[in-house]
Structure formats: structure tokens, C-alpha cells
Amino acid sequence: MSGIQKLRDMIDASGRIVFFGGAGVSTESGIPDFRSVDGLYHQTYRYPPEVILSHEFFMTHTEEFYEFYRAKMLALDAQPNAAHKKLAEWEHEGKLTAVVTQNIDGLHQKAGSKNVLELHGSVYRNHCMNCGKSYDVKRIAEGEGIPRCSCGGVIKPDVVLYGEPLDNGTVERSIQNISQADMLVIGGTSLAVYPAAGLIDYYRGDRLVLINQSPTQYDHNADLLLQEKIGSVFSEV
Incomplete structure (x- = not known):
């Protein structure tokens, strides 16, 4: 079975998906x-x-x-790519409960997502x-x-600048959503920035998907690992 087909099957079987994303989600939008x-x-x-x-x-x-x-x-002229749009679609269908992002560019909201938890704030x-x-x-x-x-x-x-703490309320809501998720999709992040990266430790399910072009320290924990561009993957599901 291909990785994309396995991802489709996992999505079909899930009803409380949480997406955790980083800079790689926005690079395909030119950021x-x-x-x-x-x-x-x-x-x-x-x-x-x-x-x-x-x-x-x-x-x-x-x-x-x-x-x-x-x-x-x-980068105020940047537009959402396939990943942003697909996540907004999942939320609209009632399959995705939250997007937890390290990005500050507002592209998830521009694509139509409502429950976006911005760990590092927003330029807007x-x-x-x-x-x-x-x-x-x-x-x-x-x-x-x-x-x-x-x-x-x-x-x-x-x-959130270097030397500043994350917003406690945003962190708490992120932990709550991740811990209650039946599927966690991690995309476009090296998982090297703390404390944000540590939040994924709160996931307890068995559908952990990791989509990133380069290896991360969490690769061995993934139930499905796709080392590809996230926009390419999301355009196929």
C-alpha cells in the first residue's frame, strides 16, 4: 500500500484530527x-x-x-497553498478539530480555518x-x-520573539486538542523549536503522521512517515 493510500485510510477512520505545523507549510506559498x-x-x-x-x-x-x-x-500578499486549503476543508467537514501552528503568517485563516492556535503569535x-x-x-x-x-x-x-514566553492560554488549548485527538498530523517542521515541539508528546493515539522533507528526531515514533513536500501530499488526499 502506498503512503498516500495509507494516509487516506487513516483520515477516513478519524474524526478528531489535529494538525501541528511549521515553516515548511508556508514555504510553498513563497514564505x-x-x-x-x-x-x-x-x-x-x-x-x-x-x-x-x-x-x-x-x-x-x-x-x-x-x-x-x-x-x-x-509576506502579506502570500496565498494559501494545497495544505492550508485541505486543512480548512477537513475542519469544514467536521473531521479536524484544530490547527496548531508555529507560523505567524495568517495563511490558515486566509484559507478558511477557524480554530487556529498560533503558538508564536501573528503579524496581523x-x-x-x-x-x-x-x-x-x-x-x-x-x-x-x-x-x-x-x-x-x-x-x-x-x-513571540526569542526570550519571550509562549501564551499560556494558547499552549493549554493546544495541549487539550492534541491530547484528545484520534489522529495527529505533523507537517513542515523540523521539530527543533522548543517549547512548541514538546507539545506533540501529549498525543496518545496510534495515528501519528509525520510529513517533512528532511529527517526529524521524532521519525521513529511515526505510524506513517512521508518525506515529501507537504503541499504535494495534501494535493493527493
Whole structure:
């Protein structure tokens, strides 16, 4: 039996699917990941991306942070690919209960998914660090320098920077959904980023599917392992 056919059979037998995804889900929509050969970590900047995208750098070099953020982290024209669309379809059919994502690009919602748990936040939400007022992403994308609130405070994206904790409520809801799932599909992630990657340990079922082009440390735990592009796989199921 082919891997795709086995995946189809597992999907047919499931009614509480949870999808856990990373950067590889969005690369086929033209959004670069961080760790691939041509990803952001392999490009040359005055500071490494992991330094720029840290809480400390944001607080001390805010203007330089926004220069990088506008150039490299905002892909507002990107469109959902086959994976995003198929997950939204499963949710609409009542087969998928949640998408747990490490991505901040909003493509799952753009494809129509409703229950999306964004572990690392979203570029579409921004707030004033002084008064808490909310701003949409246009205020960031279309401005220059440091974006400021009407009260004068600095506007910060609601994305989890290095050195910042994950949102407790999002983590708790992710754990709840994963622990209650009868099928867990993991796609487009190296499972190297913690604490996010540790959430999959809460899955107790026997339909663990891992779809990733490169090997991960969890490959031996998978009931089905597909080392292919996730968009290709989802376009066949």
C-alpha cells in the first residue's frame, strides 16, 4: 500500500484530527523558512536573525528591528497553498478539530480555518506597549521607522520573539486538542523549536503522521512517515 493510500485510510477512520505545523507549510506559498539552506539564517545581515528577532534587540534597537521585520517577516500578499486549503476543508467537514501552528503568517485563516492556535503569535495583530491599543498590520507595513500609537507609545507586533514566553492560554488549548485527538498530523517542521515541539508528546493515539522533507528526531515514533513536500501530499488526499 502506498503512503498516500495509507494516509487516506487513516483520515477516513478519524474524526478528531489535529494538525501541528511549521515553516515548511508556508514555504510553498513563497514564505522563506529560517533553517533551510536558503533560509533567513543563511543570509548575511549586520546581526544574525535570531538576535534581531529577540526581545532584547526589539527593546534596544527598535528601528533596526523594524527595518528587518518589514523586509523579511511581512509576506502579506502570500496565498494559501494545497495544505492550508485541505486543512480548512477537513475542519469544514467536521473531521479536524484544530490547527496548531508555529507560523505567524495568517495563511490558515486566509484559507478558511477557524480554530487556529498560533503558538508564536501573528503579524496581523499589533498593540501599543503603553496603552494596549490594537493596530492592524497595515500600520506596520506602510509606515517607516518605529510605529507609534496615538498616545506616543511604541507599537509591538503580537509575535513571540526569542526570550519571550509562549501564551499560556494558547499552549493549554493546544495541549487539550492534541491530547484528545484520534489522529495527529505533523507537517513542515523540523521539530527543533522548543517549547512548541514538546507539545506533540501529549498525543496518545496510534495515528501519528509525520510529513517533512528532511529527517526529524521524532521519525521513529511515526505510524506513517512521508518525506515529501507537504503541499504535494495534501494535493493527493
